[in-house]
């Protein structure tokens with residue numbers, strides 16, 4: 001059997017059969033993915049639902065999804081709205097799927113994708129009313145517990161929070177006044193330590209958190225209480 005290159009997974013090479021697209025259903029969306037990227041996790045629809053409820057009150061402006069993967073979190077958040085969505089991921093396989101999933105679900109007109117890093121996205125205009133972020137959040141030493149997952153999708157550095165901190169920094173730069181960040185991490189300790197410290201440095205403060213069996217979501221707003229003018 002022909003072998004493909006071990007492009008983005010950081011794991012053993014995948015063969016042709018393994019990289020065939022699969023379908024997941026997230027909320028009312030049909031989402032395709034293959035094992036070169038992270039399989040959409042059903043519970044993450046909670047991040048979309050929280051975002052969608054915030055969008056009804058947030059100022060006008062586009063939504064930025066950092067670490068989009070197959071794109072389902074952002075797509076489900078903006079489905080049924082007129083909000084523009086920009087999906088960012090460093091992995092070109094992920095952004096290809098995110099674009100295809102936007103088309104598949106009739107959302108292509110409002111969705112664009114960019115293959116770039118979290119840090120690159122800090123150069124976008126300061127125009128976003130909402131940033132959604134789902135960075136890798138597993139501590140490097142623990143990634144062996146998830147052999148099916150591409151390493152780059154889950155490895156969050158020594159304490160698992162390195163990429164979450166990058167997301168806070170970027171959100172602090174690109175959020176418009178009155179905007180919000182909904183960030184996914186693995187543990188409350190990550191929020192209480194490195195994320196809170198990054199928030200202090202970049203002008204964002206946690207105002208609410210929601211704890212689930214498989215991860216934690218936090219809402220961060222501008223620390224100075226800026227509201228849209």
Ligand SMILES: C[S@@+](CC[C@H](N)C(=O)[O-])C[C@H]1O[C@@H](n2cnc3c(N)ncnc32)[C@H](O)[C@@H]1O
Nearest residue numbers: 038067068069089090091117118134135136153
């Ligand atoms: C935990 S996965 C989340 C994917 C998707 N949101 C989901 O729920 O399946 C993290 C994603 O971050 C991307 N990523 C890792 N490092 C990145 C970086 N420095 N900049 C941008 N994206 C990155 C990975 O390619 C992966 O798609």
